[in-house]
Amino acid sequence: MDYSQKIAHRLWNRPEKGELESHREETFIDDIIQKDHLERQVLSSLEGVETVFDGGAGCGRFSILLAKRGLRVTHFDISQPMLDKARELAEAQGVLDRMEFVQGALEDLSAYKDGQFDLVLSFDAPVSYTWPNQEKVLGELARICRKRMLVSVTSRLGALPYRANPLQKNPFILDETSPDSQVRWLVENAGSLIERFRFDREGTEKLLKEGVMGGQWEIDEYERGGTPWCITYSFLPDELQGILERQGLQNIRMAGPGAYARTLPRELLVKLMGNPEQKRDFLDFCYEYDQNPYVLGMGKDNLFAAGEKG
Ligand SMILES: C[S@@+](CC[C@H](N)C(=O)[O-])C[C@H]1O[C@@H](n2cnc3c(N)ncnc32)[C@H](O)[C@@H]1O
Numbered sequence: 499m500d501y502s503q504k505i506a507h508r509l510w511n512r513p514e515k516g517e518l519e520s521h522r523e524e525t526f527i528d529d530i531i532q533k534d535h536l537e538r539q540v541l542s543s544l545e546g547v548e549t550v551f552d553g554g555a556g557c558g559r560f561s562i563l564l565a566k567r568g569l570r571v572t573h574f575d576i577s578q579p580m581l582d583k584a585r586e587l588a589e590a591q592g593v594l595d596r597m598e599f600v601q602g603a604l605e606d607l608s609a610y611k612d613g614q615f616d617l618v619l620s621f622d623a624p625v626s627y628t629w630p631n632q633e634k635v636l637g638e639l640a641r642i643c644r645k646r647m648l649v650s651v652t653s654r655l656g657a658l659p660y661r662a663n664p665l666q667k668n669p670f671i672l673d674e675t676s677p678d679s680q681v682r683w684l685v686e687n688a689g690s691l692i693e694r695f696r697f698d699r700e701g702t703e704k705l706l707k708e709g710v711m712g713g714q715w716e717i718d719e720y721e722r723g724g725t726p727w728c729i730t731y732s733f734l735p736d737e738l739q740g741i742l743e744r745q746g747l748q749n750i751r752m753a754g755p756g757a758y759a760r761t762l763p764r765e766l767l768v769k770l771m772g773n774p775e776q777k778r779d780f781l782d783f784c785y786e787y788d789q790n791p792y793v794l795g796m797g798k799d800n801l802f803a804a805g806e807k808g
Contacts (some may be wrong), residue, residue, distance in 0.1 A: 502630070502728060503605055505716055505717075510579075516582055517583060525671070530796075531755060532546075535753065536648075538785055539802065544579075545645070546645060547645060548802055549615045550555040550615060551574060552571060553575070553604050554604060555575050556574075560619055565596040573600065586600065604639070605628055606746050613807070619649070626728075626733070627728040640746060646807065648804045650755070651732075652745055653795060655795030661750075664692070665684075665692070669762075710729065711729070738752070750804070752803045754788050754793055754795055754802070757796040758793070
């Protein structure tokens with residue numbers, strides 16, 4: 499088994515993962531913006547759709563939404579804690595009977611037939627965690643898709659500025675006094691992160707060229723029994739478009755959720771999120787701006803693409 503799969507399995511199977519991930523939109527503004535963008539994309543893609551495959555569906559942010567719309571959804575994920583949390587949330591929403599929960603890795607979709615699902619989704623980077631099999635996985639997702647496929651993967655151009663910014667998440671903290679463990683860590687370590695920071699020109703140029711985030715350190719850490727972040731493959735926009743076209747998808751549309759919001763300071767983002775009318779106007783405009791082809795690579799974390807089966 500590839501290290502990326504083993505590491506993804508250990509990371510996402512941490513018992514607290516389901517609970518933590520289900521609160522991201524109450525904790526981080528970039529997650530609010532990204533999920534809002536994806537939700538709009540999904541809801542405008544439902545014509546003629548009855549069955550859905552959500553690959554790396556997490557705690558059900560999109561699978562439950564679609565089951566609530568009356569669709570039959572296969573919720574597929576590598577992590578048992580995420581599946582448990584999703585099932586709990588689906589039960590609370592009264593949609594368990596329209597959902598099937600499957601534990602599995604995207605690297606093996608052989609259980610599914612060609613064109614089995616009208617709509618295939620994979621959001622917030624599960625495909626990127628399958629390196630070095632990301633292209634094969636996109637091919638398999640396209641194979642089981644009958645009508646439409648929507649994915650979001652890690653954006654290489656969007657991720658590169660993080661190499662020069664260990665504080666990239668801090669402007670998006672909704673409440674700096676939140677007890678959330680990631681918020682506490684980010685707030686408490688801001689000073690030492692700046693102190694230790696040096697610009698790694700060689701590593702940054704390597705990432706621009708090759709797209710792989712992480713590597714031998716993650717493998718060694720895994721072997722020592724640790725739980726490193728997944729080795730992640732980050733895509734360039736034209737690269738992702740080319741792969742999807744080679745898999746037989748047409749009319750590819752792309753976006754970079756978060757591109758507009760990353761230009762604003764935290765104080766203004768927090769103010770916007772606190773005013774329902776301004777929040778709505780802002781999210782509407784983000785959706786429009788973030789679909790402009792000239793900014794799509796600069797999505798905050800994700801590069802979004804949608805395509806139609808011929
Ligand atoms: C950031 S979460 C996104 C969840 C959901 N799609 C969303 O947008 O809210 C990534 C999910 O991918 C799952 N995942 C990671 N690697 C995977 C793999 N190789 N196969 C299937 N699922 C995977 C994780 O367990 C996690 O639930």
